[in-house]
Amino acid sequence: MNWKDWLASPGCHAVFERAAQMARKQAERYGIPQKLLPEPNGTPPRGLSEARASSIQAMVNTLWLYAMEKASDWEQHHAFAALCAQGEERLAMFVASRYIRHLLDRARTQEVSPAKALYRRLRQCLQNHNAVTYRLIGRYAVYACARGHPVDDMKVDETWVPAESYSQWPAPPSFPGSPYGLSREEAVSVACHFWREVVRRLGKPCWVPVRELTRYLLTHVPVAPSQREVLFCELSLEDEEDRNLEAQIPVRADQERALLRQNVPRLAQKLVAGWDERERAVFYAKYALGWNLTDIAKISTHRGPSGAQYLLQQLTRRVQDFCLLWSGLSSFDEDRELLQDFLEEVLNVCKSAWESRRGK
Numbered sequence: 001m002n003w004k005d006w007l008a009s010p011g012c013h014a015v016f017e018r019a020a021q022m023a024r025k026q027a028e029r030y031g032i033p034q035k036l037l038p039e040p041n042g043t044p045p046r047g048l049s050e051a052r053a054s055s056i057q058a059m060v061n062t063l064w065l066y067a068m069e070k071a072s073d074w075e076q077h078h079a080f081a082a083l084c085a086q087g088e089e090r091l092a093m094f095v096a097s098r099y100i101r102h103l104l105d106r107a108r109t110q111e112v113s114p115a116k117a118l119y120r121r122l123r124q125c126l127q128n129h130n131a132v133t134y135r136l137i138g139r140y141a142v143y144a145c146a147r148g149h150p151v152d153d154m155k156v157d158e159t160w161v162p163a164e165s166y167s168q169w170p171a172p173p174s175f176p177g178s179p180y181g182l183s184r185e186e187a188v189s190v191a192c193h194f195w196r197e198v199v200r201r202l203g204k205p206c207w208v209p210v211r212e213l214t215r216y217l218l219t220h221v222p223v224a225p226s227q228r229e230v231l232f233c234e235l236s237l238e239d240e241e242d243r244n245l246e247a248q249i250p251v252r253a254d255q256e257r258a259l260l261r262q263n264v265p266r267l268a269q270k271l272v273a274g275w276d277e278r279e280r281a282v283f284y285a286k287y288a289l290g291w292n293l294t295d296i297a298k299i300s301t302h303r304g305p306s307g308a309q310y311l312l313q314q315l316t317r318r319v320q321d322f323c324l325l326w327s328g329l330s331s332f333d334e335d336r337e338l339l340q341d342f343l344e345e346v347l348n349v350c351k352s353a354w355e356s357r358r359g360k
Contacts, residue, residue, distance in 0.1 A: 003071035020059035022096035038062040119214045125187035142207035145192035166219040268345035280353030288347045
């Protein structure tokens with residue numbers, strides 16, 4: 001059975017109910033704006049329990065539609081049989097976490113910078129498509145629709161740089177009302193139209209930066225940023241990728257994992273940034289030194305082990321929530337070596353806090 005077969009079966013409903021509950025909790029923890037979450041349709045609920053049930057059902061419907069949209073891609077990179085063998089809880093966790101990552105991406109980019117949101121969408125659509133050759137050249141993500149042309153002979157200095165405003169160029173032949181509604185085939189069609197126009201003006205095939213494709217599209221389909229709420233997680237997590245969006249862009253799935261491995265120290269700093277000294281010291285004492293709860297309570301200022309245990313449970317949940325958002329760290333596609341490196345780096349960050357509390 002594959003993803004689409006499973007999604008068409010009645011047996012998937014229980015998994016989506018569980019995924020909806022997970023997604024609701026994750027959305028609350030990460031402070032995702034309410035306007036990005038699905039809203040119930042129909043008659044307004046008459047009580048709290050009915051409102052809760054309607055909210056969960058709306059999330060179930062949205063998750064199912066999202067899964068249908070992603071089924072083909074998931075089958076290539078996350079085979080259904082492999083996830084199904086790990087149990088329904090893993091399936092629910094996978095669907096919920098992928099949807100939450102999608103919402104976080106929308107909240108961090110589309111609601112703040114439409115250009116970045118469109119850029120990311122185009123990048124996702126052009127990667128690994130058989131009609132497009134996608135590469136990294138220097139700092140830039142570039143592509144070519146070069147069937148019949150030796151793309152390996154294209155030089156870096158032939159990367160397209162426009163000499164005039166894109167407003168003077170012909171508009172794309174077809175484009176959806178919202179640039180965020182681009183399907184993969186629509187994005188590739190528009191990208192190839194732009195590439196052919198560049199080649200016509202330049203007189204030879206070349207690499208075209210995805211950045212320039214984004215600028216061209218936004219010139220002809222202008223979109224203004226909208227107001228949005230600040231994500232809770234952004235108060236302590238600075239998104240470095242947003243400041244240098246084209247510096248390091250994975251082309252293949254294995255490159256994404258390799259890039260994550262290079263950034264383990266930065267991810268550890270992101271996770272621990274919102275912890276105070278006591279929380280860092282407790283986490284280090286437990287998982288680096290193996291202290292018992294009674295001893296941990298002494299440095300955490302709790303009266304007894306139950307308070308220390310509750311704090312540790314909270315910290316462990318924060319780590320789990322954070323790991324859900326990163327391939328290789330989350331439980332459903334865990335890379336044990338990568339996870340171990342990440343946790344060791346977290347402990348290194350926490351060590352100084354433990355030494356400070358230990359000396360008091």
